[in-house]
Amino acid sequence: MIEVKVKDCVADKLKLPQVKIDVGSGDHNVKLPKGDWIHIDGCDGENVDIICDFANIPLEDKSVDVLWNSDSIEHIERFRHDEVMREWNRVLKIGGLIQGQTPNLNSIMKRYAKGEMSLEDATNGLYGWGSPYQIHFVTFTVETLTDLLTKYGFGDFD
Numbered sequence: 001m002i003e004v005k006v007k008d009c010v011a012d013k014l015k016l017p018q019v020k021i022d023v024g025s026g027d028h029n030v031k032l033p034k035g036d037w038i039h040i041d042g043c044d045g046e047n048v049d050i051i052c053d054f055a056n057i058p059l060e061d062k063s064v065d066v067l068w069n070s071d072s073i074e075h076i077e078r079f080r081h082d083e084v085m086r087e088w089n090r091v092l093k094i095g096g097l098i099q100g101q102t103p104n105l106n107s108i109m110k111r112y113a114k115g116e117m118s119l120e121d122a123t124n125g126l127y128g129w130g131s132p133y134q135i136h137f138v139t140f141t142v143e144t145l146t147d148l149l150t151k152y153g154f155g156d157f158d
Contacts, residue, residue, distance in 0.1 A: 002042050004058055005051040013038050013049070018065040023054055023088070024072020037068070043133060055083040057091050064091045069100030073145075074136040075128070085152035098154050105139040 013019070016036065025039035025048060040050045040057065052058055054076060067088055076084050092098060103125045112122040123129075128136040140148070149155075 002051065002053045002056075004053075004056070005044065006058055007049045010038055010049050014059075014063070019059075019063055020066040020068065021057075021059070021064050021091070022068045022070070023057075024069055024075065026072075055080060055087045057087055059091045061090055062093045062096075065093055065096050067092050067096065067098045067100075069098070069102075071100075071102060073100065074102050074138055074140065075133070077137045081148060085148065089153050098149070102140050102145065103136065105141050105144075108139075 013036075019038070020036060021038045021040055023040045025037075025041050026043070026045065034047060038049045039047055040052060040054075041048045042051065042053060044051050050058065054072075088098065105126070108117065108122050108125045111117040112119065117125075126136060126139050128134040
C-alpha cells in the first residue's frame with residue numbers, strides 16, 4: 001500500500017490555466033518543465049509532487065487538461081489496467097489530452113532482428129531492468145495500446 005503524500009506546491013499548480021500531470025515521472029524527470037507540471041509517482045523523490053498509486057490519484061474528477069505518461073504504463077500489471085485506466089479517465093477533463101510513450105514490441109523485435117539493437121537492450125526494452133520498480137509487466141504494440149485506451153474511452157489517436 002502506497003502512503004499518499006501531496007506536496008504544498010500542488011495547490012498552486014492546480015490554479016494554472018491548464019492542469020498537467022506527469023504520471024510515473026519518477027524522481028529523474030527532466031523532460032517536462034517542473035514548474036508547469038504536477039509530477040506523480042509511487043515513490044518519493046525531490047521532483048515528485050504527489051506520491052500515490054496510479055489507480056488512486058488524489059485530484060478532483062475531470063480536473064486535468066493533460067495527462068503525460070512516459071515509459072510508465074508498461075510498469076502497470078495487466079490485472080490492474082482496469083482500475084488504473086478508469087482512474088485516468090476520471091481525472092482527465094472531457095476533451096483532455098493523454099500523451100506518452102512506451103516501449104514498442106514490434107519496433108524492439110525488428111531492431112533486434114536487423115542487428116540494430118543488442119540482446120541486452122532488447123531484453124531491457126521488453127522486460128525492464130534493475131530495481132523492482134523497473135520491471136515491465138506488459139509490452140505494447142501500437143494496436144494493443146490503442147485497443148486498451150479505446151476500451152476506456154480515450155480516442156483520437158496520433
